[in-house]
Amino acid sequence: xxxxxxxxxxxxxSLANQFLMAMPSQTSDIFEGGVVYVCEHSEDGALGLLLxxxxxxxxxxxxxxxxxxxNADLAAQTVFYGGPVQTDRGFVLHHPAGHYRSSVVxxxxxxxxSRDVLEDLARxxxxxxxxxxxxxxxxxxxxxxxxxxxxxWLNVGADRNIIFNKRPADRYxxxxxxxxxxxxxxxxxxxxx
Numbered sequence: 001x002x003x004x005x006x007x008x009x010x011x012x013x014s015l016a017n018q019f020l021m022a023m024p025s026q027t028s029d030i031f032e033g034g035v036v037y038v039c040e041h042s043e044d045g046a047l048g049l050l051l052x053x054x055x056x057x058x059x060x061x062x063x064x065x066x067x068x069x070x071n072a073d074l075a076a077q078t079v080f081y082g083g084p085v086q087t088d089r090g091f092v093l094h095h096p097a098g099h100y101r102s103s104v105v106x107x108x109x110x111x112x113x114s115r116d117v118l119e120d121l122a123r124x125x126x127x128x129x130x131x132x133x134x135x136x137x138x139x140x141x142x143x144x145x146x147x148x149x150x151x152x153w154l155n156v157g158a159d160r161n162i163i164f165n166k167r168p169a170d171r172y173x174x175x176x177x178x179x180x181x182x183x184x185x186x187x188x189x190x191x192x193x
Contacts, residue, residue: 018156021175023186090133092112092121
């Protein structure tokens with residue numbers, strides 16, 4: 001029996017504004033022990049940012065490379081590796097959302113890829129909370145759904161506090177705690193009841 005097109009569309013469940021926590025079965029260097037914030041998810045694919053992969057690049061160094069003044073409050077902050085796609089491009093997740101040229105509003109946060117947010121930050125006029133990455137994690141149409149079905153990820157509604165206020169090394173454990181799970185309780189073996 002062929003299902004009507006509108007029924008198929010109604011079955012899609014977006015994981016936007018969720019955390020994905022890698023299951024122990026994910027042993028690639030990129031996602032092992034990783035927690036991803038899903039910024040966008042539609043039937044066409046998904047885009048997320050790894051939250052616990054700091055780089056050796058500071059925000060100060062990034063701003064200097066862009067020939068922007070450096071706000072002393074930002075100097076010590078770290079730029080993160082957001083994922084393997086477009087690693088030469090910057091992504092700024094920030095709160096509050098504000099009004100920038102190239103932003104996707106995510107509730108009370110936004111993901112901005114335009115230089116104007118960095119210019120505001122350099123002047124000390126930018127968003128109160130920022131998370132800057134080079135690159136992002138991307139999934140093609142149906143790929144994330146397949147990975148979820150294969151038990152590659154756990155998911156839970158995102159908590160802005162974990163993104164902006166937890167140490168990178170604590171973000172995975174804190175995201176799992178939202179589900180009441182300790183990392184030691186996870187098994188690398190997938191199974192279905």
